[in-house]
Each structure stands twice: as structure tokens, then as C-alpha cells.
Amino acid sequence: MTSAGPGRPRNQQPSRPGATAREEILDAAAELFTTQGFANTSTRSIADAVGMRQSSLYHHFKTKDDILKDLLESTVAASLSFAKAVSGVSSGSASAEVVLHALALYDGTQLCSSRWNLGILYHLPEARGGQYEQFLASRRELRAIYGTLGVLASAPSAGAAGNPGDLVFRLIESLVNLRADGLVLPSSPLEAADAGLIICGRGNELPAIRTQSALIIERVSGGLEDF
Amino acid sequence: MTSAGPGRPRNQQPSRPGATAREEILDAAAELFTTQGFANTSTRSIADAVGMRQSSLYHHFKTKDDILKDLLESTVAASLSFAKAVSGVSSGSASAEVVLHALALYDGTQLCSSRWNLGILYHLPEARGGQYEQFLASRRELRAIYGTLGVLASAPSAGAAGNPGDLVFRLIESLVNLRADGLVLPSSPLEAADAGLIICGRGNELPAIRTQSALIIERVSGGLEDF
Numbered sequence: 491m492t493s494a495g496p497g498r499p500r501n502q503q504p505s506r507p508g509a510t511a512r513e514e515i516l517d518a519a520a521e522l523f524t525t526q527g528f529a530n531t532s533t534r535s536i537a538d539a540v541g542m543r544q545s546s547l548y549h550h551f552k553t554k555d556d557i558l559k560d561l562l563e564s565t566v567a568a569s570l571s572f573a574k575a576v577s578g579v580s581s582g583s584a585s586a587e588v589v590l591h592a593l594a595l596y597d598g599t600q601l602c603s604s605r606w607n608l609g610i611l612y613h614l615p616e617a618r619g620g621q622y623e624q625f626l627a628s629r630r631e632l633r634a635i636y637g638t639l640g641v642l643a644s645a646p647s648a649g650a651a652g653n654p655g656d657l658v659f660r661l662i663e664s665l666v667n668l669r670a671d672g673l674v675l676p677s678s679p680l681e682a683a684d685a686g687l688i689i690c691g692r693g694n695e696l697p698a699i700r701t702q703s704a705l706i707i708e709r710v711s712g713g714l715e716d717f
Numbered sequence: 718m719t720s721a722g723p724g725r726p727r728n729q730q731p732s733r734p735g736a737t738a739r740e741e742i743l744d745a746a747a748e749l750f751t752t753q754g755f756a757n758t759s760t761r762s763i764a765d766a767v768g769m770r771q772s773s774l775y776h777h778f779k780t781k782d783d784i785l786k787d788l789l790e791s792t793v794a795a796s797l798s799f800a801k802a803v804s805g806v807s808s809g810s811a812s813a814e815v816v817l818h819a820l821a822l823y824d825g826t827q828l829c830s831s832r833w834n835l836g837i838l839y840h841l842p843e844a845r846g847g848q849y850e851q852f853l854a855s856r857r858e859l860r861a862i863y864g865t866l867g868v869l870a871s872a873p874s875a876g877a878a879g880n881p882g883d884l885v886f887r888l889i890e891s892l893v894n895l896r897a898d899g900l901v902l903p904s905s906p907l908e909a910a911d912a913g914l915i916i917c918g919r920g921n922e923l924p925a926i927r928t929q930s931a932l933i934i935e936r937v938s939g940g941l942e943d944f
Contacts, residue, residue: 527842529756610840613897615754650915652908656900663894664887670840673883681879688877689912691920 506540507605512550514540516564519557520606528558528616555621562617562625565608569597570628573635575710584706586642587692590658591699592706593639594686597632598662598679602669609666633659645691658686733767734832739777741767743791746784747833755785755843782848789844789852792835796824797855800862802937811933813869814919817885818926819933820866821913824859825889825906829896836893860886872918885913 508514518539522531533554537544551557576589584592601609611617617625633656640655650657661682668674683703684696692699735741745766749758760781764771778784803816811819828836838844844852860883867882877884888909895901910930911923919926 525842527756529754530843613837613894615752616757650908650912652902652904654912657888657909657912660891660894661884661888664891667840667887667890675879677879681877682884685877685881685884685916688916688918691915693918 511540511542511546515542515547515550516557516560517605519554520561520608523558523561523611524606524608528554528611528614533557555616555619558611558617559622559625561608562611562622563628565601565604565612566625566628566632569593569600570632570635572596572710573632575713576706577635577639584702586639587687587690587695588699588702588706590636590639590643590655590690591683591687591703592710593636594658594662594683595679595703596707596711598665598682601662601665602674602679607666607669609663610670612663612666640690643687643690643692650689650691654690657689658683661686661689738767738769738773742769742774742777743784743787744832746781747788747835750785750788750838751833751835755781755838755841760784782843782846785838785844786849786852788835789838789849790855792828792831792839793852793855793859796820796827797859797862799823799937800859802940803933804862804866811929813866814914814917814922815926815929815933817863817866817870817882817917818910818914818930819937820863821885821889821910822906822930823934823938825892825909828889828892829901829906834893834896836890837897839890839893867917870914870917870919877916877918881917884916885910888913888916 506514506517508517515536519531519536522536522539526535531554533547533551534544536554536557537547540547551560573593576584576593612629636659637653637655640653640658644650644654662679665674665678665682668678680700684700687693687696687699733741733744735744742763746758746763749763749766753762758781760774760778761771763781763784764774767774778787800820803811803820839856863886864880864882867880867885871877871881889906892901892905892909895905907927911927914920914923914926
């Protein structure tokens with residue numbers, strides 16, 4: 491495997507997942523940011539962890555913030571693509587409650603199965619600057635789709651007051667905390683998605699919703715180019 | 718107002734809430750940790766923010782970690798005291814669903830009304846060492862009380878699979894994220910507590926639960942010495 495990007499050839503065989511040097515840098519940075527802390531990690535230590543010179547790293551990323559920006563965007567990109575794709579589905583055959591369940595389950599599975607638990611970096615004071623605007627905008631857009639689906643999915647005279655879709659969004663994001671606490675189980679994303687539908691007053695319909703939700707995930711994720 | 722603790726007299730009037738120099742240090746550190754980041758904050762900058770010499774600060778706290786330890790413990794102390802007090806109540810007259818609602822509402826109100834949003838520091842890699850064990854143990858104990866109440870409070874053939882009390886705990890902690898996103902409303906803690914009871918299959922009983930929950934909060938919080 492050789493680097494597809496610019497920069498000097500590395501003097502070690504790559505030991506990290508990723509087809510390119512850029513992906514290896516992202517993987518090493520994700521490990522260091524989530525285990526040592528963002529402020530405690532230097533670009534030098536990231537380069538060391540990949541086995542490349544610091545000067546080579548700068549061919550791929552100008553600053554440490556550029557790396558964090560890419561990593562944060564990666565935590566919402568696939569779920570936002572999925573959300574946009576299923577929003578179209580909801581205007582067709584599937585009901586809003588099925589679409590909301592599919593989105594919650596897909597998103598929660600992403601958060602639990604990524605190689606590093608990057609969601610713990612969401613509220614870093616360092617990640618509030620203008621350069622993080624694309625990540626923040628994508629997360630707001632994803633949240634808004636949950637909100638719209640929550641209104642459509644809620645049973646007429648049951649379910650939560652306020653914004654039920656936002657409660658579902660938060661329940662799914664809480665999987666980040668569950669994972670940080672070492673408590674995630676294989677069933678955790680489904681349990682969170684189910685609880686979201688219960689909040690919308692759809693607890694009695696869950697068996698049917700689960701079946702249709704699984705079909706949507708299979709159909710939509712198969713067609714997403716991001717996969 | 719004068720410092721009740723040891724150390725040199727400060728050369729400025731205190732400008733922060735807190736009856737003692739120790740409390741002023743905690744307030745300044747909480748502000749800096751949540752706005753600048755923990756790793757980016759030096760004990761020197763904390764001392765400057767209080768208007769005292771760095772050497773005086775060391776009379777109160779040996780290290781920056783000692784300050785963070787105290788701050789993290791403060792985010793769960795009152796809710797854990799409340800949880801222990803109401804656990805007794807639940808064995809008496811009030812039902813588990815009322816007690817769970819009261820705990821969730823009390824805890825959520827604490828998280829939303831503290832002067833600084835310290836919960837964003839829960840998953841700092843730096844806060845995982847052995848010196849944070851008391852905070853971690855208190856949070857685990859609080860979480861376990863939610864878990865026990867969730868089992869007792871769940872309607873026989875409705876509600877979430879898995880551990881409904883843990884979903885309520887996570888929904889309440891998600892108020893930390895909501896606050897970090899600038900989206901907390903005065904109604905947010907009650908909406909989260911209500912959603913927690915819906916997850917337990919108690920949505921239809923919410924009006925009565927809310928009334929009794931408010932009475933418990935009034936009674937128990939009035940008797941807690943931590944107040």
C-alpha cells in the first residue's frame with residue numbers, strides 16, 4: 491500500500507486503517523484526540539503515530555484544527571446523507587414514524603461503530619470557532635430533520651410536549667456518552683431508537699415499525715454513495 | 718467580604734460569587750475550563766481571574782486536577798443527595814414513577830441552572846484518572862438509582878426494552894449538550910423528565926405524576942442540608 495497523496499514517502503509500512511496517508515493521519519489524530527485530549531496532542535505526535543515526518547503531515551493538513559474539522563464532519567456526514575435520502579422516502583410510501591426510527595437507528599449505529607468515539611469532542615471549547623461552521627451546520631441540519639420527522643411521527647394526543655424529534659436526536663447522541671462510559675451493548679442503538687418512538691407515542695406500533703425500518707435502512711444505505 | 722481560608726490577603730475586592738476564596742477559585746476555574754478548555758487553562762490564569770497570587774491559590778488547591786475534581790463532584794453531589802433522600806420516599810407513600818420524575822426534574826434543573834455548564838467536561842480524557850474516582854463513583858451511584866427506579870416505574874407491558882431508567886438518566890444528562898448548543902429553555906428540564914416517564918410507559922398518567930412530583934421536590938429539597 492502506498493500513499494496516494496503528496497509529501498515524502500513514509501519510511502515505515504502503514505499500520506493504521508486507511509487507503510491513503512490522509513486517512514492514516516485522521517485515524518491517528520482521532521485516537522490521540524479522544525485518548526490524550528485535543529489540546530494535549532501536537533501535530534508532531536500525530537506525525538509520529540503515523541510514522542511520517544511532521545513536514546509531510548503539513549502537506550495534508552495545514553493545522554491541527556483542520557484535522558479536527560475533518561474528523562467532526564465525519565461524525566455527521568453519513569447520517570446527514572441518510573437523513574436527506576430518507577426524507578424523500580417519507581414523502582412516499584413509508585410513514586414518518588418508520589423513517590424517524592430508521593434514521594435514529596442508522597445514526598446511532600454510526601456513533602457506536604466508528605473506530606474512535608469522536609462525539610466526545612463535540613463540546614470542546616476549541617471546536618467553536620468559525621472554521622467549524624460546516625460541521626456545526628451539518629449537525630444543525632441533521633437535528634432539524636429529526637425535529638421535522640418528530641412532529642410528523644407523533645401520535646395525535648400522546649407523546650412528549652415540546653419538540654419530540656429533538657428528544658430523539660439527543661437520545662441518539664447520548665450513545666456517545668454511553669460509549670465513553672464503556673456501557674454500549676450491541677442492542678444499544680436499537681433500544682435508543684425504540685425509546686425515541688415511544689417518546690413520540692408510538693410504543694404500541696413498535697414491532698411493525700422495526701420491521702419496516704430495517705427495510706428502509708437496507709434499501710437506502712445500499713444506494714448511498716457515501717457507503 | 719474577606720477570605721475565610723488560608724493564604725495571603727487578596728489585593729482586589731472579590732468580583733465573583735462565593736463566600737470564600739476557595740469558592741471564588743472554583744468559579745473562576747469553572748468559567749475558564751468551560752470557555753477556554755481544561756488543558757488550555759493554567760493555574761496562573763485562574764489566580765489572575767480571581768485577583769490573587771498563584772502562590773495563594775496553592776494554599777487552596779495543590780493542582781489543577783484537584784480543582785477539576787471538586788467541580789465535577791459538584792455537578793452530581795446535590796442530585797445524588799436528592800436521589801438518596803427520595804429513594805427512602807419511594808419505599809413509603811409515593812410511587813416509583815413519581816419519585817423517578819421528581820429525581821429527573823430535580824437533576825435536570827441542577828444541570829441547567831448551575832452557573833457554568835460543567836457537564837461538558839465529563840468525558841475529557843484528562844478526567845479519567847484515579848483521582849476522579851469519587852466523582853465517577855457518585856455518578857455511577859446516581860445512575861444506578863435511576864436504573865432501579867426505572868425498573869420499578871415501568872408499566873408492566875409497555876415502555877422501553879433494556880434499562881428504561883438508564884435512558885432517563887441519559888435524557889437528563891443530554892441537557893448538558895442542549896445547554897452547550899444554546900438551546901435550553903425554562904421548560905427543558907420538565908420536558909426531559911416527562912419524556913423519561915413516557916419511555917417508562919407512563920405517558921397517560923403524566924398530569925397526576927407531575928403534581929405529586931412537584932410536592933416531593935418541595936418537601937425533599939427543603940429538608941436537604943446541601944441546600
